Amino acid sequence: MNLEVIWHDGKTSRAYEASLDFNETGFVRLSADNISLRYALSDIRSTEPVGKLKPKIYFPDGSSCELSDLSAIHPYLPKSSRLFEFIHRCESKFIYAVGVAVLSVGIFSFLILYAVPEMARQIANQLPPLIEKSLGRELLETLDRIVFEESSLTEDRQAHLSSKFLKSIEVMDSTTEYQILFRSSPKMGANALALPSGIIIFTDEIVELAKSDDALIGVLAHEVGHIEQHHSIRHVLQDSVVALLLVTITGDISSISSIGAALPTLMVQLKFSREFEAEADDFAIRYLIKNNISTEPLLELLKSLDAEYGEEDSMVSNYFSSHPATIERIKKLKHR
Amino acid sequence: MIENNNRKDFSFTGTATEFFGIWIVNILLTILTLGFYTPWAKVRTNRYFYGHTHVAGFNFDYLASPITILKGYLIAVVLFIIYIVVSTFAPGSEIIFFLLLMIALPFIVVRAMAFRLRNTAYRNLRFRFDRQYAQAAWVYLGIGILIPLTLGLIFPYFSYRTNKFLIANAGYGRSRFSFESGAGAFYKIYLIALGILIGVGIVVAIVMMPVIMQMQTAMEQAAQSGVEPDPAAMGAAMAGMPVLIYFLVLLLYFGVFIYIRTAIANLVWNNVTLDGRHKFESSLKLGRMAWIIFSNMVVIALSLGLMIPWSRVRMVRYRMNTLCLIPEGDLDTFIAAKAEEESALGEEMGDVFDMDIGGIG
16 A cells, blocks of 8 residues: 655655555555655554544654544554543544533533532531631731721620620530621621631621611521531632632633633622522521521511612522522511 | 745634534543543643644644643642642741742743743744743843832833743744844833823713713702702712723723733734744734634623633634744755753643743744
8 A cells, every 4th residue: 555645854844745655564665755764663653633633643763744544554553542532532523522511511510519519518617727717817807907997886885795695606505716896897888797717797887777686696696607607618618619610611711711701600609609698597597496586686687788788689680699689588587 | 025925824724613522522531530631631732723723834733742741730739739738827928939939930931931842843843942041030030020110111121021032042943033123112012002091091081071060060950959869860870980980991901901912912923033034924903803802701701611612713713814924935944953851840830820921822
């Protein structure tokens, strides 16, 4: 058998018209111009096929040529790996690629919706408290610098609320050491925050908005729910793993087009956030019922929060919100 | 300008459908192997893009071995884990890592370029990159440190020097690339960018001023006549303004950013010479670039990432369609250079620590 090819000697950029002669068993003879070379077939290396790229074969002296079709000399070549032949078949048939895509989407959904949250839960439960402590301290320092001002509540009021809150937490049998703080924050408005390691912060605005201490106990239970279930750490872990998965897909984060891929990631991260809020709500409801505290005051507080800061609830805003829709939260409280 | 009819257009023959298959299989295998397939995925992707890039009758080849890349990748990942662990337990140590990374930067850039170019071949002849560490340190650290000290005034010069460094140390076989632009052309691009920012800013201010004034008078009139203005409408108008302005500013920055990228890509390619005689010509159009980048972003977001292969093929195809080689004489006479094996460490370090190495492409 003879094949006409373009041959590059690997020493210059010249392109030779050459012919390959396979008539001698185990060898190939290459002739171009006045050059005549003889190679053992077992020494020839071919590139793994990628897409519809024409394969190239390399001779032991570093010279090479492109073949329009490897099948002509396939029997003579050393067997290429089965695995890569399979990979090539999957990527070159569009229908296979679609199958792979469906499988990938399935695996991604499983990872993001189930495996990653579960993994984060396991890790967060086993993490030494030391890490949460230093994380909480650092976060508090940052928040004090950028969003918080000193509370304008009287010392008496603060002390009264603190002791009342700590007493409410005592009945929960928690091993966490809680710390209640009050801060003023015009930037945040009425809000309460749970930082890892048991720091709970109430803004003056929410204390003033609440009509009764029982409403604040409801808020407290919600925040304790965040802390007992290690939401901060889990949130950080889940967000970083999802961001890592994004890098896997886009291949590089540096190209500007892949900013587009940040949107789906953001939506997933917001979904995590909503789930944590719902979990903390459930915790609060369980606590209130168990201790015979009415859910009514918390309900009222949520309603007035909604009236003050509420945005319209629509399908779109739900997907781009860090909290479940207030309507949903109120519904859940009413059901109890 | 030398008249030369012997122009050789670059072309890209890959298709989105074909690359989709390669891309999706890569992703699946990368997940199933917990990331260990990454080097193979990278090699297959690069081989696809290089192999479908043609000029003067021949295509390019990417020759790197996945195993070499895997070694560099593992070292980089180990370093990254050390960084994460140490910075978690010793907050504040990030700055030390940052400094170490800065010091290592010239080394990483040189190694990455050397690895990439040595594994790029055309007509079975490899490219190369001279390992000038001292020069790299001077350009990236020496001049780089002046950027904050001069309030950024030296940035166009820095951009000029890095491009010149990357090109003048590159070679094809024994032949060298050279870069013939001066720093002036870079200053011109950044000055125009600044001009656009200021100019558009003034226009927006002039257009918005009467609108704001009108709103104000409307409010005053309402207050005087004792009629309560509809609070909902007023609120919406007030809230809408900053969002609109924010969006316009973002769009403006985005446009200026694309302008700089496009103008510099053209400038650089139009001043590259191979072997002192072969020239290149790049004619990227700003409008087309902006359209491709913007629509790619939207399509990627709407398709939850599934259209990434399409967007990449589209971008590369446009870039290759606007690039051509203007050879002066024979392209058959390049001779191979002797070169040593290059480890992939530099390139993978750059990948893991997220740096865009080699700004020419």
